[in-house]
Amino acid sequence: MSITSIKPTKGWKFVDFQELWHYRDLLYFLTIRGIKAKYAQSILGVGWAIIQPLATTIVFTIVFGRIAKVASDGVPYALFSYLAMWPWIYFSGTLTESSNSLVSNSSMITKVYFPRLVLPFSAVLSKLLDFILGFIVAVGFLIYYKVTPGISVMLLPLFVVQLLFTSLGLGLIFSAMAVQYRDVRYAMTFLVQLLMYGAPVVYSTSAVPEKFRYLFCLNPMVGVIEGIRSIFLDRPIPWDWIGPGSIVSLLIFMFGLLYFRRMERLFADVA
């Protein structure tokens, strides 16, 4: 018979994978709940997952492509910006959602014990459906513009993993912070808007001045966007733009896990 020992803990601790594995069904149902609850009682339902990036792309194409004439490396601007908008909307959506995941479920946290990690995890997973639908739209764009991606498109999962690590890592940090400081919630809404201009969503990396380049590519989202663009447009993959961000995303994820676990013991008391 298993013995549970309850005593005060201190300092950093790592993830209890065994326990997390036991609660995998909870993660599954929370993810399903996230998907169903989001689109319940709406006419278009998951259609919104397509409309949002599509509409933004159209607006950006008019504003940045036609009026401001932002360079898009010889690719039709709509295709150029959609390939960035698609991962970006996933990133900003999951970041907001996972940051709020603990606060909005505080009634659960204060009533039942379960590994709290499943909350931000499920927030990130339930958004994956939108991301998959976005992929279908991306394929539609490729067909419309008669662009054939190269064999390197097989590397897509690699960039998706980097995207997941980045959003989850930041989500873990912000969700743990938001329990104690509700400011995070307000900051998050405009922070994701500002962050977008730090990544090559509306412009091309060729517009970035050489001296800021190293600073710029520390942003993991630069790598995700550049990677996805290059594999879909069948261009050489700019590893030098991607590499630094990959390392940063891994560090963010690891730190996120540790920080979350460190703060976890306070959740029920301050939520």
Place this chain on the structure above:
Amino acid sequence: MSEAVIKVRGLAKQYRIGSKDSANGTFLQSVGNLITAPFKNFRRLSDLSRFDRNEDSIYWALKDIDFDLEQGSVLGVIGRNGAGKSTLLKILSRITEPTRGEIQIRGQVASLLEVGTGFHPELTGRENVYMNGTILGMRRREIDKKFDEIIDFSGIEKFIDTPVKFYSSGMKVRLGFAVAANLDPDVLVVDEVLAVGDIQFQQKCMGKMGEVVSKQGRTILFVSHNISAIKSLCTKGLLLESGEMKYFGDINEAVTNYFKSNQTSEGEFVPGRLSGDERVIVEGVTLENQFGVKTETFQIGDDLRVTLRLEALDDFENPNIGIVIKSNAGAVTVANTMIDGCVARSFKKGVNIVQCTFKRIPLLPKEYGLSVAIRGNDARTPLTSSKDIGYFAVVTKMKDLGIVGPDAELLAADSISPFIPYSWKFSDGQVHDFNILDRVRHRDQVKLIKN
């Protein structure tokens, strides 16, 4: 003697309570405060998780709790509001960590501090059963296996594929309890969840609890204000008083100690403040018989005079007053100014006296609890929290009532007599008599005459 399933050693839990803000004196000061507020807020919010600064805002919710609980015992945790009962359960169910001390639990623990945790209004009953079940630590396969049983117990199979937002609150509670009732842990931690739903469902839950209790090997911790329920379910009692363990052992002893702690002498109780937001505080309760003798033991047919000494923190116009006599099966009878049409005298700020005499109580020999509920004149705004404030026993022998033989006694013990004539008496000497039977009879006669 079986070995200890739960070992608690030197358990203590510290909380930080908000420290007082300095009041604004002048306009300049308040502008200044506005500017420094973010810094102060930061300090205050960070302090929520630190204990090294400012000793006087620290509060010990639990202090040095030690006990061993053997397998199969059912422990009732009792104490007033703020005594630390819920904190103890939260630590046992690993929701929050203790500040000091250690607990060792053998086997799987399930805690039930709320019914229907994780329910989402947009999901169907079926989906919510899985949601709630997995939150409580069940695996999907386990729920699959018990699904029919759960639906059966909830009694809402017709609506199982309807979104929960269309459920009545009672239906939600049923479904939630049905999931919880089918948990199968070694140790079960239960908070006052039984205080919800209608009487019928409450009894069903109590029945299920009794069933769970009687199952071999299960260890249960149970917190409730319903002392009669605790007495009928539990074998052991733990009495907490402002975070300290006052008694641990036999349940009857624990209950007696609990009542003694807010009792000054026979027939007198001093419940005091039961929760922070009360605006009328039940300062004292006196029970007397028809001879004016203060007592807790009555004969069947005695008058039961309940005198409430109420401290109002404000003036309250014509409040609604209700007194409930309860047995372990639930409410037995009520005196309620809203139902009987008695306009209670307005409360003046300070001490007010209200008296209610239940006449010739036809109550069967058993133990009864008393609770008081006072609401504003809209009959909604609660002015007191309705909790048990005293208890008494009817001690007449069954055989003196003509009830003989074990079967007859058992049957009689379950029957209740819901209507007792009573009369109110207020500080100004005003008396209001009420007998619901008269009113019903009178109405029928009026109908007869009209026809």
